[in-house]
Amino acid sequence: MKKQFVSIAIIGKYMDASALQHMQDELAQLASHLSTKGIQVWVEENTAHHAALNGFNTATLADIGSLVDLVVVMGGDGTMLSVARSLHESQLPKPVPLVGINRGRLGFLTDLRTEDMLVEMDKILAGEYQTESRMLLEATIYRAGASVLHGVALNDVVVKNALRLMEMEVEINGQFVSKQRADGLILSSPTGTTAYALSAGGPILHPDLKAISLVPISPHTLSNRPITVTSESVCEVTVMQADDAQLSLDGQYQQTLNAGDKIRVQRAKQDILLLHPKGYCYFDMLRNKLNWG
Numbered sequence: 001m002k003k004q005f006v007s008i009a010i011i012g013k014y015m016d017a018s019a020l021q022h023m024q025d026e027l028a029q030l031a032s033h034l035s036t037k038g039i040q041v042w043v044e045e046n047t048a049h050h051a052a053l054n055g056f057n058t059a060t061l062a063d064i065g066s067l068v069d070l071v072v073v074m075g076g077d078g079t080m081l082s083v084a085r086s087l088h089e090s091q092l093p094k095p096v097p098l099v100g101i102n103r104g105r106l107g108f109l110t111d112l113r114t115e116d117m118l119v120e121m122d123k124i125l126a127g128e129y130q131t132e133s134r135m136l137l138e139a140t141i142y143r144a145g146a147s148v149l150h151g152v153a154l155n156d157v158v159v160k161n162a163l164r165l166m167e168m169e170v171e172i173n174g175q176f177v178s179k180q181r182a183d184g185l186i187l188s189s190p191t192g193t194t195a196y197a198l199s200a201g202g203p204i205l206h207p208d209l210k211a212i213s214l215v216p217i218s219p220h221t222l223s224n225r226p227i228t229v230t231s232e233s234v235c236e237v238t239v240m241q242a243d244d245a246q247l248s249l250d251g252q253y254q255q256t257l258n259a260g261d262k263i264r265v266q267r268a269k270q271d272i273l274l275l276h277p278k279g280y281c282y283f284d285m286l287r288n289k290l291n292w293g
Contacts, residue, residue, distance in 0.1 A: 002127035002129070003069065004125075004127070005039065005069045005070045005124070005125060006039065006040060006069060007039065007040040007041075007042065007067065007068040007069050007070075008034055008039050008040070008041060008042070008068055008069065008070045008071070008072060009041075009042040009043070009044065009059070009064045009065075009067070009068040009070070009071045009072065010027060010030060010031055010034075010041065010042070010043050010044070010047065010053075010072050010074070011043075011044040011047055011061070011064070011071060011072070011073050011074070011075075011079070011083055012027050012044070012047040012050075012051055012073075012074045012075060012079075013074070013075035013076070013079050013103070014044050014046040014047050014061065014079070015046075015079075015082070017046075017050040019075070019103075020046070020047060020050035020051045021050060021051065023051065023074055023075075023103055023114075024051040024052060024053075026074065026101075026103075026114050026117070027043075027047065027051045027053060027074060028051070028053055029118070030072070030074070030101075030117060030118070030121070031043060031053055031056055033118050033121070034121065035056070037122075037125060039125070040057070040068075041056050041057065042056070042057045042058065042059050042064055042067055042068055043056045043057070043058050043059075044058070044059065044060070044061055044064055045058045045059060045060055045061075046061075061083070061086045062086065062089075062090060063090075065086075065087045065090045065092050065096045066090065066092060068096060069096070069097075070096065070097050070098075070099065070124075070275065071083065071087065071096055071097070071098050071099070072099050072100075072101065072121070073098060073099070073100045073101065073110070074100075074101040074103055074114075075100075075101075075103050075104060075110070076102065076103060076104015076105060076107060076110065077100075077104055077105075077106065077107060077108055077109045077110060077195075078104065078250075078251075078252065079100075079104070080098065080100050080109040080110060080154075081109075081153075081154050081155055081250040081252065082250070082252060083098065084098060084136070084154045084272045085136075085151075085152055085153065085154060085249070085250065087272065088136060088152050088268065088270060088272060089152065095133075095270060095271060095272050095273040096273070097131060097273040097274065097275040098272065098273065098274055098275065099111070099112065099124065099129075099274070099275040099276075100112065100274075101113070101114060101117050102114075106289050107289070108191075108194050108195075108285065108289055109191070109274070111276050111277055111280060111285075112277070120277055123277065123278065124275065124277070128277070128278040129275050129276065129277060129278055130275075130276050130277075130278060130279075130280055131273055131274065131275055131276070132207060132273070132274045132275075132276060132280075133271040133272070133273055133274075134154065134189070134190075134191050134207055134271055134272050134273075134274055135189055135190070135191075135210055135231055135267055135268065135271050136152045136153060136154050136189065136267070136268040136270075136271065136272060137152065137153045137154075137156070137157050137187065137188075137189050137212065137265055137266070137267065137268060138150070138151075138152050138265070138266055138267065138268040138269070139151055139152070139153065139157040139187075139247065139249060139263060139264070139265050140263070140264045141247060141255060141257070141261055141262070141263055142261065142262040142263075142264065143258065143260070143261050143262075144260070149247070149255050151249050151253060152249070152268050153189070153192075153249040153250045154189065154191055154192070154250060154272065155188065155189060155191055155192030155195045155196070155250045155251070156186050156187060156188040156189065156192035156195060156196055156197060156250065156251075157186075157187045157188075157247065157248075157249060157263070157265050158184060158185070158186050158187070158196065158217075158247065158248045158251070159184050159185045159187075159237050159239070159245065159246075159247055159257065159263055160183060160184030160185075160217060160245065160246060160248070161183060161184060161242050161243065161244055161245045161246075162243075162244040162245075162246070163243070163244055164243055164244075165181050165182060165183060165220055166181070166182065166183070166184065166239065166240075166241065166242035166243075166245050167179065167180070167181050167239075167240040167241040167242070168180050168182070168185060168237050168238060168239060168240060169237070169238045169240055170185070170214065170235070170236070170237055171235075171236045171238075172229055172233050172234070172235050172236075173233055173234055174234075177227075178224065179240070180216060180219060180220075180221075180224055181219070181220040181221070182216045182217055182218055182219040182220060182224065183217040183218040184216075184217040184218075184245075185214060185215070185216055185217065185237060186200055186202065186213075186214070186215040186216075186217060187212060187213070187214055187235055187237075187265045188202060188205075188212070188213045188214075188215060189212065189213075190205035190206060190207045190208075190209050190210075190211060190213075191207060192213075192250075193205045193213055194286070194289075194290075196251065197213055197215045197226075200215045200216070200217050200218075200226075201215065201226065202215035202226045203226060203228065204286070205228065206282060207282065210230065210231035210267070211228050211229065211230055211231055212228070212229055212230075212231060212233060212235060212265070212266075212267070213226060213227075213228045214226060214227050214228070214229070214235065231267040232267070233266070234264060234265075234266045235264070235265045235266065236262055236263065236264050236265075237262070237263045237265070238260070238261070238262045238263075239257050239258065239259055239260065239261045239262075239263075240259065241259055242257065242259060245257040245258075247263060
């Protein structure tokens with residue numbers, strides 16, 4: 001028996017007031033449509049303010065996951081990544097499913113088109129959907145033995161120098177792997193292997209694979225190739241030498257790194273849950289987004 005949704009949150013591109021104004025009509029149409037179906041509709045407060053969605057319940061992004069059965073995100077993959085991290089950081093007892101309506105570019109994570117969203121949402125309300133669990137990565141920076149940052153990423157954790165090569169040492173499960181000189185290193189979840197890691201020459205991993213891919217960025221030694229390890233692995237990257245190094249989570253949060261910093265990356269304790277239309281196929285999505293024959 002598929003879960004029946006009685007309360008649904010709507011989140012637009014909440015960090016961009018201009019974008020929210022441009023999608024105001026679609027957001028209002030969606031909220032009104034769900035309301036007429038007897039759904040209790042909640043709107044993220046920035047979305048409600050900048051898109052002038054009046055007459056609906058509002059909540060902060062930090063609180064909204066505890067109030068609803070389903071979260072609908074209208075935007076691009078970047079918005080989905082940000083919302084997924086926020087919901088995870090809310091430490092809910094179980095993940096709230098996410099469904100995306102694409103208003104971005106490629107939309108690897110946003111399945112629905114605005115032209116079809118009302119029809120597709122009706123199908124979802126009728127139980128015609130499938131769910132998919134996606135793992136996240138957990139990153140911790142240790143400086144002089146003390147933790148100075150802890151965060152999660154759905155796509156990738158990136159250690160990168162801005163202008164010059166940096167030197168790093170990589171260990172997996174306490175075993176030395178290599179000393180690298182490169183522009184940086186991408187530690188990617190399967191979800192992230194169609195993002196930055198793909199452009200750096202990394203492999204595409206099916207989301208059902210529970211693994212972490214380590215992809216060097218422009219390595220000085222050309223034999224330094226991507227490797228993939230199981231999701232139970234603990235990956236540690238020590239910054240040996242770098243002038244302007246940073247760590248980023250999904251390309252959206254940056255933290256300055258110092259020589260001697262150790263970054264520990266492992267699978268997060270809780271996954272997120274994506275909701276897809278019935279009949280969704282990962283390979284169809286890849287073929288369409290990457291223009292395969």
